[in-house]
Amino acid sequence: MATLKQVAAHAEVSVQTVSNALNAPHRLRADTLERVNRSIELLNYRPNRNARSLRTSAVELIGYCVPSWPNHTHLVMDQFLHALCAAAERTGRHILLFTAPGGVDGMPTYDDLHARRMVDGFVLSQTETHDPRHGWLKEQDIPFVSFGRVWKQTTQPGPWVDVDGAAGSAMAVRHLHESGRRRIAFLGWPKLSGLGEDRLGGWRDACKDLGLPTTGLTVRCREDSIEEGARATARMLDTGRTVDGIVALSDILALGALRELTRRGLTPGHDVGVTGFDDSPLAEVVSPGLTSLRQPMDQIAEELITILTGTVNGSPVERLLRPELVIRGSSAPG
């Protein structure tokens, strides 16, 4: 394994010059640069990252805590991780994975990784309502950026990127409305979740804008399962009210809706238009295909990395991105 010194000796320059060839090539004369580069190539030299990090005290590593999915499964995590990793690499950085207890109990782990200089900062995700991590990290002056809001009344500590759930629901409603649906229900979760209320609000506002009814058209599921989605859909249909569209809070719940509709002899897409959220792998793989709101993962990842690695000067950055409606058979024009 060649070192800087060996390359310098081979190219007959000082180590400083080799280092410059790598980190500030414009400082070298063209011919010197070429000679140095030839030696680098010849010796197959690769700078030792630990030595560099020790000197500059930047590791170019970003910490990400692998979630341990307690309640609802995270079907798009692999997409997110891939996008995040790719975005980090575009800036010469990488992702360091770690596990930590949830909430404030996990903070010593974050602190430790940062104090040992194993990471420069963190990307937070799976943010919960009133997530304590943001305030804690902010207080310790540890760099971070959040994917997802904490849904507090007060200003959220630190920068964040999120997807506009309200806008997403509204897009779904307008799409169903355009294909002739007039009684569009919303399949949600219990009140606890900020994310759930955000999406619910978007549905309600869009319906009102379009002059569509909302009363009696909300059902709340106890958990994020196909079973619960089906049961909630059944409850809704059993009220005797006509429903020709369903905006579900998640793909899983939407799948439940599809199943219940089919069970009753109704054809999803024809009789009732159904949409989900997140465009998980399931949406594509189910029949007749589930219309769903895709989170723009690449853009999310890009923003997260840009914010975290850029000089965040002044007020924290906040980015609300629009989801994209991916239309499939479940909402085919009646």
Place this chain on the structure above:
Amino acid sequence: MATLKQVAAHAEVSVQTVSNALNAPHRLRADTLERVNRSIELLNYRPNRNARSLRTSAVELIGYCVPSWPNHTHLVMDQFLHALCAAAERTGRHILLFTAPGGVDGMPTYDDLHARRMVDGFVLSQTETHDPRHGWLKEQDIPFVSFGRVWKQTTQPGPWVDVDGAAGSAMAVRHLHESGRRRIAFLGWPKLSGLGEDRLGGWRDACKDLGLPTTGLTVRCREDSIEEGARATARMLDTGRTVDGIVALSDILALGALRELTRRGLTPGHDVGVTGFDDSPLAEVVSPGLTSLRQPMDQIAEELITILTGTVNGSPVERLLRPELVIRGSSAPG
């Protein structure tokens, strides 16, 4: 941020002693150790990992390439990553995530990460039939361990851990047999996949052992989708042959089978027992619950890390682990 030197000054010992207190506490006299530890605590000292790595030339980081799921979706990747991360942490290590092109095109990326001393070695997964990575890494003397076999005729280069798919299928067959099923079909993929043939073989052998028929009871799906699983099930049922059990190669295909059975007025679990593979989040969330073969993720991760970090002396280690049959409604005794 305190350094070793500052701790030494505070405890009135040499830096060597502080280092020993951390890395070889038995070398210190009890009272000295206590005094040093008090100083460490007081100054909130955390050793700089980069300095350590530079000195020891071990980074305690394991590289893992985030797959970009081309054909069939990897619904248990998050489980795997969490288990891997936890296992690594039990040995003081962490996972470094990176992206790379598939096959041999990705090898420079692996090489680079290792040469720059950003990782000590790699955990490979998503191994493909005739995966070229293993041979390449072996040749470069880069440490690695594989989750999954490459299904070559010759000996596979390097150590690996895998789940015994044949044993898994056999467990499924025996389970269905015990609940009275006598005509058990197999829902598979095209011949190309080593993994597919392994599971198919287990089904065939178990059926023969139990004196059950196999002729005309195999269907191959073109891709891993619910749709294809349903179509293949339909083809099987359309032959007019009785089928009272279905062992599917994946949970996704099994879901297709469930759908087609339901569509025909048959009750999965009652009329036909169905099993899947991998125990993905879907298995639990679908109704009536899908019986599936769980990969022992924690054990797999533990073995991978042990093998990679342990001194692999002599012949490469090979571990074939048994999956676990998780029984749910889809195979309830008829």
Place this chain on the structure above:
DNA sequence: CTGAAAGCGCTTACAG
């Protein structure tokens, strides 16, 4: 059991 000193492989003011 403890300490003084060398060195891991880089980067970066500072001179020339």
Place this chain on the structure above:
DNA sequence: CTGAAAGCGCTTACAG
């Protein structure tokens, strides 16, 4: 534009 030298924060033979 180039070079000699200090130093980032550790670990580890080697003496005492």
